[in-house]
Structure formats: C-alpha cells, structure tokens
Amino acid sequence: MKLDPVTENVSNDRVVAGVVTAVPLTEALAEKLQAELVRLAGKPVLLKSSVDESILGGAIVRMGDKVIDGSIRHKLEELRKRLSGLEDER
Amino acid sequence: LKLMPEVNQLIYSTVAFFVLLFVLAKYAFPPIVGMMEKRENTIRESLEKADETRREAEKLLEDYKKQLAEARNEAQQIIERAKKQTAETRKEIVSKAEQEAKRIIAQAEEEIESNKQKSFVELHDAVADLAIMAASKVISKSLNKEDHLRLVEECIAEVKHIQ
Numbered sequence: 332m333k334l335d336p337v338t339e340n341v342s343n344d345r346v347v348a349g350v351v352t353a354v355p356l357t358e359a360l361a362e363k364l365q366a367e368l369v370r371l372a373g374k375p376v377l378l379k380s381s382v383d384e385s386i387l388g389g390a391i392v393r394m395g396d397k398v399i400d401g402s403i404r405h406k407l408e409e410l411r412k413r414l415s416g417l418e419d420e421r
Numbered sequence: 422l423k424l425m426p427e428v429n430q431l432i433y434s435t436v437a438f439f440v441l442l443f444v445l446a447k448y449a450f451p452p453i454v455g456m457m458e459k460r461e462n463t464i465r466e467s468l469e470k471a472d473e474t475r476r477e478a479e480k481l482l483e484d485y486k487k488q489l490a491e492a493r494n495e496a497q498q499i500i501e502r503a504k505k506q507t508a509e510t511r512k513e514i515v516s517k518a519e520q521e522a523k524r525i526i527a528q529a530e531e532e533i534e535s536n537k538q539k540s541f542v543e544l545h546d547a548v549a550d551l552a553i554m555a556a557s558k559v560i561s562k563s564l565n566k567e568d569h570l571r572l573v574e575e576c577i578a579e580v581k582h583i584q
Binding site: 352354357404 | 545546549568569570572573580581583
C-alpha cells in the first residue's frame with residue numbers, strides 16, 4: 332500500500348488527518364503517529380483523534396482520501412469474507 | 422307288260438329334262454345360290470361378330486382383373502405406407518417425449534444442485550457471521566488497555582512502512 336502526499340483537506344498548507352481508536356489514544360502514540368504522517372505528507376499535519384468502541388481494537392488512520400484500516404473489526408470482517416468463501420466464488 | 426318306255430318318249434323326256442335343267446340353271450339356280458351365299462355370309466359374319474364380342478369380353482375381363490389386381494396392390498401399398506408412417510410418427514413422439522423428460526430431469530437436477538449450493542453458501546455465511554460475532558464479543562471483553570495500545574502501535578508501524 333502506498334500513501335501519496337495528500338492535497339485534499341488542505342487548509343493553510345496544513346493537512347488534516349484523523350485517527351479512530353477503540354480506547355483514547357495516549358499522547359506518546361499520538362505524537363508518534365503524527366510524526367509518521369508529517370513524513371508522508373511532507374507538510375504540517377493536523378491530527379484529529381476520536382474513539383469508537385465498535386472497531387474493537389487497533390486504529391483506522393485517514394489522511395485525505397487514503398485510509399489505513401488496522402482495526403480489529405476490519406480484520407474480523409476480512410476473516411468473515413474468507414470463511415464464507417465468497418471471495419472464492421465471486 | 423311294257424317296262425321300258427318308248428324310244429321317242431325317252432328322247433323327249435331327256436330333251437325336256439335338259440331343257441328344264443337349262444332353264445332352271447339359267448333362271449332359278451342363281452338367285453337360290455345367291456340367297457344361300459348371302460345366308461352363309463350372314464351366318465359367318467354373325468359367328469365372327471360373336472367371336473369378336475367374346476374376345477372383347479375376355480379382354481375386358483382380363484383388364485378388370487388386371488385393374489383389380491393393381492387396385493389391390495395399391496391398397497396394400499397404401500396400408501404399408503400408413504403403417505410405416507404411423508410407426509415413424511410413434512417413434513418420433515416417443516423420442517420427443519423422452520428428450521423432454523430428460524430435459525426436465527436435467528433442469529430439475531440443476532435446480533436442486535443450485536439450491537443445494539445456495540443453501541450451502543447461506544449456511545456457510547450464517548456460520549461465519551455467527552463465528553465472527555462470537556469472536557467480536559470475546560475480543561472486546563478480553564483486550565486490556567495494554568493490548569489496545571499495542572494494537573495501535575502496530576497500526577502506526579504499518580503507516581511507517583509506507584513510502
């Protein structure tokens with residue numbers, strides 16, 4: 332997967348990114364993530380974090396039109412698809 | 422007794438006989454002969470005609486017999502043809518019916534197989550849904566804060582690998 336430097340959601344040369352987690356993000360992790368996103372975007376990033384218990388665990392990171400879904404819910408969903416054999420038949 | 426006639430009388434009689442003969446030959450015989458010939462001709466013609474009629478009748482009879490035989494033959498042929506055609510039609514109908522039956526059976530089998538497959542997929546999906554639901558509940562209950570943070574860190578590591 333590749334994340335292109337995003338030009339959408341740009342305001343005043345700043346990229347807006349979002350992260351969703353199942354539990355509140357610690358400051359240390361938030362900073363770590365922001366540093367990575369700045370590296371990717373190549374410009375300042377405004378990171379907005381929110382909590383959604385329904386993702387069960389992990390995190391969903393969005394920047395521009397790119398999404399990295401590292402949530403447990405997503406992994407379970409993929410597992411479900413493989414279990415139902417839908418991917419093989421379609 | 423005088424048995425023998427007189428010579429004169431004999432001569433007269435003979436002369437008279439020949440004269441009579443001559444007159445008869447001259448005037449009476451030709452019409453008689455003509456009449457007889459005519460009658461003979463008539464009879465012969467009648468016979469010939471009768472013979473001809475008989476031959477014609479025989480020929481007609483022969484013709485009728487021939488025609489009858491032909492008619493019988495033709496009738497037989499028509500019957501044979503009809504029999505043959507009936508047999509063919511019957512065979513065709515049976516063949517068509519068999520094909521139709523085979524088609525229906527094949528279609529039914531296909532439908533059964535399709536339904537089976539569908540049911541299997543649906544069951545599979547239901548089982549998968551159930552399993553995932555159970556897994557979700559177990560996971561949401563069993564993860565502690567450290568586990569959550571570790572998972573988030575793994576996700577950040579994923580971002581880190583993006584070039």
